[in-house]
Amino acid sequence: MTTSVQAQAYGGTEVLAIVESPTPEPGPHEVLITVRAAGVNVADVKVYGGVWGTDPAKLPIPLGFEVAGVVAAVGDGVEHLAVGDAVIAHPVRGGYATEVLAPADTVIAKPEGLGWAEASGLQLTGTAAAHAVHAAGVSAGDTVLVHGAAGGVGLVAVQLAVLRDATVIGTAAPGQHDLLRELGVVPTTYGDGLLERVRELAPDGVDAALDLAGTDEALDVSLALVADRQRIATIANFDRGPKEGIRVLGAGGEEGKDVRAAAAVEIAELAADGRLKVFVEATFPLTAVVAAHELLSSRKATGKIVLLP
Ligand SMILES: NC(=O)c1ccc[n+]([C@@H]2O[C@H](COP(=O)([O-])OP(=O)(O)OC[C@H]3O[C@@H](n4cnc5c(N)ncnc54)[C@H](OP(=O)(O)O)[C@@H]3O)[C@@H](O)[C@H]2O)c1
Known part of the structure; x- marks a missing residue:
């Protein structure tokens, strides 16, 4: 039984x-x-x-x-x-x-x-994270803003972005900031004043943003900072995301089956050799x-x- x-x-x-x-x-x-x-x-x-x-x-x-x-x-x-x-x-x-x-x-x-x-x-959070990093075209030299950086998806996404040699700014509650720093992320708190805080942390601008939180704030701040809307990806805002012309990922948006299938193998390899915690x-x-x-x-x-x- x-x-x-x-x-x-x-x-x-x-x-x-x-x-x-x-x-x-x-x-x-x-x-x-x-x-x-x-x-x-x-x-x-x-x-x-x-x-x-x-x-x-x-x-x-x-x-x-x-x-x-x-x-x-x-x-x-x-x-x-x-x-x-x-x-x-x-x-x-x-x-x-x-x-x-x-x-x-x-x-x-x-x-x-x-x-x-x-x-x-x-796998579930890992492949979603990999899909977001891929869709936003995160690559070496980019500055990337990750909303919800200490969540299940966020912790994988920030590690993948750091592995791609991007500079990563991640939003999280203050209690998570030490962990994010250990992963090579510049942490900041979400909530009032987020746009100004990120501008201060990234004076040369933000190239891409990953919304893993699904809040209006995450979307508004991303739209204000990232010039190319195709480099803003959300996995959690299925109401406004499609109207704003950004990448909307997962069931109900771009399923990304091939990207996620390839990512499943890639993240398993990264985890096996300790590059992904x-x-x-x-x-x-x-x-x-x-x-x-x-x-x-x-x-x-x-x-x-x-x-x-
Ligand atoms: N589309 C897809 O394929 C797909 C796949 C997986 C998950 N998802 C969705 O993506 C979302 C995140 O999933 P998850 O597994 O990472 O969830 P999770 O582990 O619960 O993480 C969510 C994180 O959001 C943060 N958060 C809470 N309020 C916030 C705010 N106002 N602004 C910014 N961040 C805030 C929390 O961070 P603190 O602890 O720092 O407060 C928490 O760590 C969920 O809605 C989930 O359903 C979608």
Whole structure:
């Protein structure tokens, strides 16, 4: 039997339930993964919170888009994976589980040297970060403004931008500034006066901006500072982003499937050799999914929250 987490209605954490069901068998081009760790993401909360609709026909919704684990069975036509392989998979449906089926083309080798928790939290935020850095054309010599620099996506985005030899200014709460400095980022606080603070930190101008926060302030400051709107990317402002002529990334915007698939492999390699750090804030057993989501929603966590089935 498989134990998993489902949203049985739309609402708050009260709709989450732990359920038992027969362990599925992989169909053609699928693998069954024994989950060792499942990354928790803002998207998991949004999906049952009704942000993307409240269609009753979609209930119950299995949660969890990314996992690390061990291949337990392979379906027909799977050639690059075998039983016993340590892997990471994203996107999957229902990763908050003891076992999950994954399309084989979403599965790659787990980066050696990375723990299960770190490995499970690498892909969703990591590929979004890589997509943003790519879309905004971040390259050597650029000055880049990153809004929400200490979030799940932000911590990867700033590291990728620094690896590209850009100068990175990142917005975050003051308690995150030391961490950002350690990553080579010039930190500043979001909120009133942000435009002036960034102008002072970047007297020669800002070449590109990544909005990973989705606030009006992030968008307004980016538009005021960056001349080329194609070098402003948002992953979180789907209301104003399209109207402003900037790059809007992710479901509902540019999906960037090829960019993200290539990035999945690239960031796994960077993490394997230590050039990309993965920060895990906390781990919870699967049965404590409500506590994990409460911590995520409190926005007090730095780095990933992970469930250990
Ligand atoms: N489109 C896509 O493909 C895609 C993929 C992944 C995520 N997303 C979305 O992107 C957003 C960020 O995701 P995440 O996983 O990084 O979330 P997260 O880990 O919760 O990080 C969000 C960060 O936003 C910062 N923040 C809070 N209020 C802010 C403000 N007023 N101005 C600037 N920053 C502020 C917080 O920083 P402090 O701790 O410093 O306060 C927090 O670290 C979410 O809306 C998520 O749904 C989209």
